[in-house]
Amino acid sequence: MQEFSWIYLFLIVIGWAILILDNARRSRRAEIRELINHAIDITEELAKTSHAYWMKDNTQLDVPILAAEIKRGITRLVRIVNALKRHHQSFGVDDKIKLFRQSMTLGDFETNKRVPITSGDGRITDITQAAFDLTEQLEIKFESLYCSSWWDRFNR
Amino acid sequence: MKAERLIINVARDFSKFPAGRFNEDGDFSGQRFREQLLSRDLSKAKTVIVELDGTAGYGSSFLEEAFGGMVRVQKFKPAELHERLVLKSVDTSLTAEIWEYIDNKEIR
Numbered sequence: 001m002q003e004f005s006w007i008y009l010f011l012i013v014i015g016w017a018i019l020i021l022d023n024a025r026r027s028r029r030a031e032i033r034e035l036i037n038h039a040i041d042i043t044e045e046l047a048k049t050s051h052a053y054w055m056k057d058n059t060q061l062d063v064p065i066l067a068a069e070i071k072r073g074i075t076r077l078v079r080i081v082n083a084l085k086r087h088h089q090s091f092g093v094d095d096k097i098k099l100f101r102q103s104m105t106l107g108d109f110e111t112n113k114r115v116p117i118t119s120g121d122g123r124i125t126d127i128t129q130a131a132f133d134l135t136e137q138l139e140i141k142f143e144s145l146y147c148s149s150w151w152d153r154f155n156r
Numbered sequence: 157m158k159a160e161r162l163i164i165n166v167a168r169d170f171s172k173f174p175a176g177r178f179n180e181d182g183d184f185s186g187q188r189f190r191e192q193l194l195s196r197d198l199s200k201a202k203t204v205i206v207e208l209d210g211t212a213g214y215g216s217s218f219l220e221e222a223f224g225g226m227v228r229v230q231k232f233k234p235a236e237l238h239e240r241l242v243l244k245s246v247d248t249s250l251t252a253e254i255w256e257y258i259d260n261k262e263i264r
Contacts, residue, residue: 110181
């Protein structure tokens with residue numbers, strides 16, 4: 001009889017541990033999802049701002065504001081990605097951030113000789129592509145870490 | 157005699173709002189940073205540490221002109237800069253980008 005009570009106790013402790021671990025995992029997952037959503041929002045906003053910047057003439061009053069928003073936005077994006085990296089190193093998307101910054105701010109960015117481009121210009125496509133690659137990479141990392149079963153992760 | 161090392165904190169010693177490529181683009185351009193701070197300090201010290209954090213952000217055009225220009229304009233060898241220049245930032249994509257400009261002077 002006493003043997004049974006030990007088995008029950010053992011099962012209760014195991015069940016309790018599983019619940020605690022699962023709750024911790026769910027809450028970490030929600031926190032990371034929130035950070036990723038924030039990173040995606042900033043990336044999409046940056047791409048839009050950048051499109052607007054490159055299609056405007058330097059004489060327009062809001063051009064310096066758009067340029068400043070782009071630079072500040074990248075800094076904010078980096079902070080969020082750094083927070084994600086603290087959760088899991090695989091969220092390191094430095095290369096994608098570098099390409100995104102280059103697509104938006106290389107060449108004649110903030111120069112007097114910059115001329116406005118049209119919506120069909122290659123730079124517009126490059127910015128869109130770099131933003132897509134960055135957000136896609138974050139989604140893929142999230143999916144592989146938090147949307148697969150333990151068996152999938154074990155086999156990976 | 158050269159100092160052992162000098163530290164440039166961009167936000168403190170140059171501007172919190174670095175912007176533009178050439179001098180005619182503004183007071184805190186990449187060209188001005190290169191000519192007035194980076195080149196000068198590299199001629200004064202064996203090692204120059206550049207602290208990049210604390211600004212409102214960087215454009216690649218500024219970075220290319222400031223650091224890529226060290227090779228393209230100031231004629232430093234990339235190997236020498238690897239030996240004597242230390243870049244510090246919490247943004248590792250930023251330091252990687254700068255080294256890319258130093259190593260590949262054709263990117264503009």
